[in-house]
Amino acid sequence: MDKDLIQLTDKGLYCAEGDFFVDPWRPTPSAFITHVHGDHAHSGHEIYYCSEESAPLLKHRIPDAKEIKPIKYSEKLKIGNCWVSFHPAGHILGSSQIRVEYKNSVWVVSGDYKRTPDPSCKKFEVIECDTFITESTFGLPIYHWPDTEVTAREILEWVNQHEGPSILFCYSLGKAQRVLAELAKISNETVYLHGATMGLTQIYRDLGIKMVPTTSYLDLTQKDQKCLILAPPSAHRSPWMKRFKNFQTGFASGWMAIRGNKRRRNVEKGFILSDHADWNELIQTITETKAKRVLVTHGFSDILAQYLTENMGLQGETLQTQFEGETASE
Amino acid sequence: MKKLSELFRHLDEVTATNERKSLLANYFSSIPSEDLGWSVYVLSDKRVEAGITSRKLRELFLEKSDLQPWLFEESYHHVGDTAETVTLLVPAPGTVEPPLELYKFITEQVLPLKKKTPTEISDFFWSKWNTWDRSSIFLLNKIVTGALRIGVSFKTIVNVLADLYSLPESHVYAKLSGNWAPDINLKDFLHQMDSETLDFFPFCLAAPLEVPLEDLGEIKDWQIEWKYDGIRAQIKKTGPEVVIWTRGEEIVSEQFPELIRKFETYPSNFVLDGEIVVYKDGVLPFNQLQKRLGRKKISSQILSEFPTEFLAYDALTLGEGDLRQRPLRERRILLEKFCSDSGTLISNELFPADWKAVEDLRKVSRENIAEGLMIKNKNSTYREGRHRNFWFKYKVDPLTIDAVLVYAQSGSGRRSNLFTDYTFAVKKGEEYVTFAKAYSGLDDIEIEELDRWIRRHTEEKFGPVRSVKLEQVFEIGFEGIMESQRHKSGFAVRFPRILRWRKDKLVKDIDTVDNLAGLLKSYELS
Secondary structure, three states, rough: OOOOOOEEEEEEEEOOOEEEEEEEOOOOEEEOOOOOOOOOOOOOOOOEEEOOHHHHHHHHHHHOOEEEEEEEEEEEEEEEEEEEEEEEEOOOOOOEEEEEEEEOEEEEEOOOOOOOOOOOOOOOOOOOOOOEEEEEEEOOOOOOOOOHHHHHHHHHHHOOOOOEEEEEEEOOOOHHHHHHHHHHHHHOEEEEEEEHHHHHHHHHHHOOOOOOEEHHHHHHOOOOOEEEEEOOOHHHHOOHHOOOOOOOOOOOOOOHHHHHHHHHHHEEEEEOOOOOOHHHHHHHHHHOOOEEEEEEEOOOOOHHHHHHHHHHOEEEOOOOOOOOOOOOOO | HHHHHHHHHHHHOOHHHHHHHHHHHHHHHHHOHHHHHHHHHHHHOOOOOOOHHHHHHHHHHHOOOOOHHHHHHHHHHHHHHHHHHHHHOOOOOOOOOOOOOOHHHHHHHHHHHHHHHHHHHHHHHHHHHEEHHHHHHHHHHHHHHOOOOOOHHHHHHHHHHHHHHHHHHHHHHHHHHHOOOOOOOHHHHHHHOOOOOOOOOOOOEEEOOOOOOHHOOOHOOOEEEEEEOOEEEEEEOOEEEEEEEEOOOEEOOHHHHHHHHHOOOOOEEEEEEEEEEEEOOOEOHHHHHHOOOOOOOOOOOHHHHHOEEEEEEEEEEEEOEEEEOHHHHHHHHHHHHHHHHHHEEEEEEEEEOOOHHHHHHHHHHHOOEEEEEEEEEOOOOOOOEEEEEEEEEEEEOEEEEEEEEEHHHHEEEHOOOOOOEEEEEEEEEOOEEEEEEEEEOOOOOHHHHHHHHHHEEEEEEEOEEEEOOOOEEEEEEEOEEOOOOOOOOOOOEEOOOEEEEOOOOOOHHEEEHHHHHHHHHHHHHO
C-alpha cells in the first residue's frame, strides 16, 4: 500500500510530498493553518500559510509570527510535488479546509467546520476527495442544533426580560462575532465587550462583517445597567465580574444541549450555539465529499469512525491529534 | 403537567436557592389541589410506579428506532441519564404540549401502563415521543423512571410548603418523611396535627475544627467524646412504637430489629441521638457494620455475627419534655441518668486535663475504633443544621497512599462529559494492581486539565472506561482499609479521595501492596 499522503507525526499532520505541516502543534518550517483558534494555530513556525481572511486574525493572535502568506480561497499552490488550496469551512471567519492533491490522490483536511448558516463567515464548500480528515467534536447522535435565528431571538428576550446586565460567555474569536452578526438581523442595540473580544471584533468589522454596534464595557456608566455584555468563558467568576451588579449569566456553546454540562458550569442560562458540525452535519458532509476513507480527529473520533465503517461502508479510522475542538471548559 | 414542565425549565435556569424556592412556591400555589401530592412526590425523586425502569425505557426506544444499541450506549455514557438520552435521541419530536393536569395524566395514562400489553406500552411512549416537544418528553421520561434530580432537596420542598401553609417546618418534615400516597389531598394531610406523626428533629451537626484547640478557651466548657464511625441516628419511642431515623433521612427500623426489641420495653417516650455501631465487648470498626447494611432480610446469623448497639450521646426529649433548648451540660446529666436507669449504652465522655491531652487522645483515635474526637460546647442547645462555634469534629488525619492513575471513566450528571471517575493502582512486583476508585478531591480546573491529559494518553477503551498511560501519581487518602476481592490488590479502602495531585512524583515512587498490607495490619491491631 502506498504511504499516506498526510501522516501523523509528533509535531502534527505532515505531508512529505510537499514537506509541510497542517495545524502543527510544535514549531515547524512550514505550516498550513486551517483557522486561528489556539489549538490549530500555534506560535513558532517559520512560515504560516492561511486564508486571506485568517491573516489579520493570525497577526493579532500571534504578533511575532515570522512570515504570514495569505492565500485566496480556491487558488492552487504548487508546494513540493503537491497542489494545495484553501476552501471555506464555515467554522469562523477565514476558516478553511485544506485540499492536497498528489498524483491521482486528493486529501482534504477539514479543520473545524459547520454547515449551519453563519453571517460572520463564508459558507462551507463541499470538496470531493478520496480521503477526508474530519473533526468529531459533537460526533454523537444526541447533538442536533436548533435554528440559530431562534437562538438569537432567545438571547434577545433573555436580555430584555432582565433589569440589569446580562453577561453572555462565548469564545472571543468566532462565537462572539457570530452572535453579534446574528443579532444585527433583529436588533440595533449596542453590545458591550470584554477586552479580549474587542480587537478581534474590530478585525471582523474591518473585513466587512455586519454586526450590531459594539463598545467596551468600560463605557458602561452604571454597574447595574440593563445591557448585553459578551465575555470569554474564562471571565466567569473572575474578579472582572465584580464590576457588575445584579447581573445574570449565560453561556453559548454546543455543550449546553446536555443538562449536566450546564449545571457543571453553574451559569443560569445555556444557549445551544456551536461552530462545529452536529451529528447530521457530520454524516451529510462525509457523504457529500464522496471520500472512501475518513480519518476522524478530535472529539468522539472512535464512535464516528466505527459508525462510518459499520453503517456507511466507509473506511473509518481515528487519528490521535492534539486538536481540542470546542472544549467543555471554554 | 405543562406547568411542571415550565417549572423544570426555570429551575434549571436559576442557581440561587431563594429564587428556586420562590419558583417552587409559585408553582405549588398555582396548580390544582389534586396536583400537589403528585408534584411533591415527583419532585422528591420518587418513582411513579408504572413498571417502567430505565432499562425498559431504553428497550422501548431501541425496539422501534433505527439507532444501534452501541450508539445508544455511547450516547448514554456521555449524557449520564437514560431519560435524557432517550429525549435527545428521539428522531423527530413535535410541538404538542402535554395535558394540563398532572394527576390526570399520571392516574389515567401512566399508572395503567402496568396492566398494558408490551405493544400498548410501546405505542403509548412512541405516540408521545413523536408528537410532544422535547422538554415535555424529558419530563415524561423522568417521571416514569424516577429521580428527577432537578436539584431541589427534600429540605427545600419542606421549607417551601411550611412557609406556604404557615406550618412548623419540623411538622411538615415529619409528615412528608412518613408514608403517604400521592393521590391524597396533600394540603389537608399536612394540616392534620395528629400526635402520631413521626416527629423527628433535624440533626444538630458538627463543623470540622479549623482553629487551634487553644482558641476554644477553657477546656472545662467542652464535652469531649470519641467520634465513632457508625450510622448517626435518632431513636424515637412513642407509646409502643420505636422508629430509627438516620442522618441520611431514612427510616431504617427494619434493619435493626435487635435495637427495636431492646427499646420497645422501655416505659417512657423519648428521642435519643446517637450512633449505631457493631458491638461485641466494645465498638467494632465500620467495615463490620457494612456487612449487614443494605440487606433486605436480617437473618439470625447476621444478628449473632454482627450485633449492633446504639450509643446514645444526646437526649432530645425524655417523657413529654423537649430538652433541645436546654444546654448540653443539663441534657447530659439527664441522659446519663436515663441511660443508667434503662441500661442504654452511652457514648462516654473523655476527660483530658488540657488541650495538649486532647491532641494526644486524637492521635490514638484509630486504636479506639474512632475516627477522631467530638468537641461540644457544654452550653450548646440542640440546634438544627451545622454550627461553626458549638460542635466540632476533630478527625484523625486520613491514611494515605501514593498511587498511579490506571483507568478513567466519565462521570454522570454535572460531570457527564468529563473523565472524573478514577481508578488507582499500587505496585506489586512489576505489576500494577488496583485498590481504589475515587471521584473527588480535585478542583474544576484540575479536573479539566486531567481530562485533557486522559484524552491524549488513552491506551485502550473498554466501553466507557479508558486505560491510560501510567504516569500520573496521586496521593489518595482514606479512612479505613479491609481485605476485599473487589480490587486486584486484594484490598479495598473506605472513603477514598484524592488529597493531592503529585506532579512532583514519578511512577517508580508510588507505594506497593506491602504498604497497603502494613496499613491494614496497624488498622486491625487498633
